[in-house]
Amino acid sequence: MSQGVKVGLLGWGTVGTGVTRIFQNSQDLLAKRSGTTITLGKIADLDITRDRGVKVDRSLLTTNAEAVIQDPEIQIVVELIGGIEPAKGFILKALKAGKHVVTANKALLAEHWDEIMSTARDSSADIYFEAAVGGGIPVVQALNDGLAPNHIQGIFGIINGTANYILSQMKKGQSFDEALAEAQAKGFAEADPALDVKGGDTMHKLVILAAMAFGRRVAPSDVHVEGIDQLTAQDILYAREELDKEIKLLGIAKQTKDKQVQVRVHPALIPGDHLMSAVHGVYNSLYVIGDAVGPTMFYGKGAGEMPTASAVVSDVIFIARNIHMGVAGNVPSVYYLPQAAADSLPVEPIAELVSQYYLRFTVKEEIGVIAKIAGILSEKGISIEAVIQKDAHKENVVPIMIVIHQAKEKDVTAALETIDKMPFTVQPTLKIRIEDID
Ligand SMILES: NC(=O)c1ccc[n+]([C@@H]2O[C@H](COP(=O)([O-])OP(=O)(O)OC[C@H]3O[C@@H](n4cnc5c(N)ncnc54)[C@H](OP(=O)(O)O)[C@@H]3O)[C@@H](O)[C@H]2O)c1
Incomplete structure (x- = not known):
């Protein structure tokens, strides 16, 4: 020795x-x-x-x-x-x-x-x-060694335990604020939890994963980042009960067909029967797809x-x-x-993303509102797959949930800008992307 x-x-x-x-x-x-x-x-x-x-x-x-x-x-x-x-x-x-x-x-x-x-x-x-x-999960070494012969086609990560804990608690009916307070009391969240709940910590990890997966750096400013702080317990409940989906904060790094990459952090609706939907509490998980190996999944404690x-x-x-x-x-x-180190990866602008979306409108309870919303969506070439309407929360205010077929993000954004300016809209519309993790 x-x-x-x-x-x-x-x-x-x-x-x-x-x-x-x-x-x-x-x-x-x-x-x-x-x-x-x-x-x-x-x-x-x-x-x-x-x-x-x-x-x-x-x-x-x-x-x-x-x-x-x-x-x-x-x-x-x-x-x-x-x-x-x-x-x-x-x-x-x-x-x-x-x-x-x-x-x-x-x-x-x-x-x-x-x-x-x-x-x-x-x-x-x-x-x-x-x-x-991913804390204790050996995913960096897996990307560097175990998956080395693979072109990595996509990585989907639940890589912030605090955010995942909050979503798991909201699934049990807690509000965002209650779940965050509990995470703080248990020592999971930072004293300033912004990095956890607004997606910044997931973004940092995604930048590292993308560099590992694709062999070139991604500029943090190129990553589209949204947190979980706009979600309500009802969104999580409707996703599960009406759509058989779970809402998770995902870090996504994906190759596109035209040799760009998508690098984005946002809440996403994923199929309720997908393994990633079974990742609860402070646990982390990464779903990594290689061209030779196919899908692989890593699970464990992401901190502590x-x-x-x-x-x-x-x-x-x-x-x-x-x-x-x-x-x-x-x-x-x-x-x-x-x-x-030479060049950044070409990143697909989020406006060009094509996805399915869940939209939650908060509107005055008036006759014809759904038809008006459908009309504005249709003007942008967006078609509706499903509509869920619930009873009024507060007097005269109702949530309307609409799932749309695949559409371009910039068209959805433009339609929502118009809808959010309509007199029947009570608060800005929430949009959550629906992700196919395969
Ligand atoms: N905690 C986790 O679960 C976890 C998980 C994954 C990654 N990480 C990463 O691991 C790193 C450490 O995290 P942690 O949770 O262990 O942090 P921590 O508990 O705050 O420990 C950091 C320590 O560094 C000391 N320190 C600050 N400035 C120093 C200096 N100039 N010279 C020497 N020591 C100094 C601090 O001392 P004082 O407190 O006295 O200022 C503190 O004891 C961070 O990068 C974090 O992101 C942490």
Whole structure:
């Protein structure tokens, strides 16, 4: 055996503590799986006095992240601070110093993909990020290795556990606000839950998945993003009872016929009997379709101390094995080949999307409203598949749900703009895309 590999940890919060636990509990396993001994050399956090529930030799602890990066014995730097700065500066410094890096930082990777990947490449250092997408689910490695011979045709991800928890609770009848408050009370949601419920966190993960799947970067600004904050428990109920569908917040990356990609995050109606419909609570799932393998599905805990630490340490083992074999930094990875950084993928504008839609109108209870709505839709060439009308919620206000046949998004948007200006419309119409996940 070699002298072993030393790992430095930046950030000793939720995930950092979990990583420490795995190092302590599974030392032998790590050695067997990597062929070398892997030890924690230093741990940096701003607060090294707080009790984290794990005992470590106090001489390992420092408040100075630079001391970890500059330590000549440390070969792998694990960044678990989160956010853009100072995490980005630390990662770039570590790579330039020839250290291999493991990070769980999806926001940073999504926003600064090129700079980080090209720095890694130029420094002949490895960067791995299994924990950045789907927490403990090993989907990054699956895309990189297990599915490597496949042209990826589509990825459909339920990759924000908080949003999925809220939708699952709304299915039980809770309002959005009640479900969000419960998620916060249980510690699932961020103190500022906007990234979870408005789709930003799913977008960050989708950008990484798309780069992995298609070998070229996607600019975050090219991703169409909608959250779940406009949905009501009734939408979820009607979807299930009237249409046999579930509403899920999906991250979708899909090849189109004309060599573009769709990258979009939004709530979607999916068939009630699809496996993805059975993904409830904080669980995550990814449905990945390859041209050779066909559909595959990954399921598991998308967050939390130990699942996320599992993914982080899997990367550490992988790099340690490569260091032991003398090939770390030399193993080509699809996601930072030079051409991967060269151009963004051509992304199909959302206005060009062709889809079926569920539309929920909130209108005054008047004779002839449905006919007027149907007329405006028809002017844009949009035909109706089904109409569901319920009793008035409040006095004189009714929800009308209409499912339309396949139509172009820009035509649907234009029709809804007209309808939303009509005197009978009480509140803007909600539109949810109906997704065929195959
Ligand atoms: N938690 C999850 O389930 C999960 C799942 C997937 C991915 N991730 C990703 O994993 C990363 C870490 O998440 P987390 O939940 O473990 O966060 P966390 O609990 O907030 O831990 C971050 C730690 O970094 C410390 N820190 C901040 N600035 C620092 C600096 N300059 N030098 C050294 N330490 C510093 C913080 O210290 P103070 O608190 O004292 O400021 C905190 O202890 C993030 O990128 C996150 O997106 C987390």
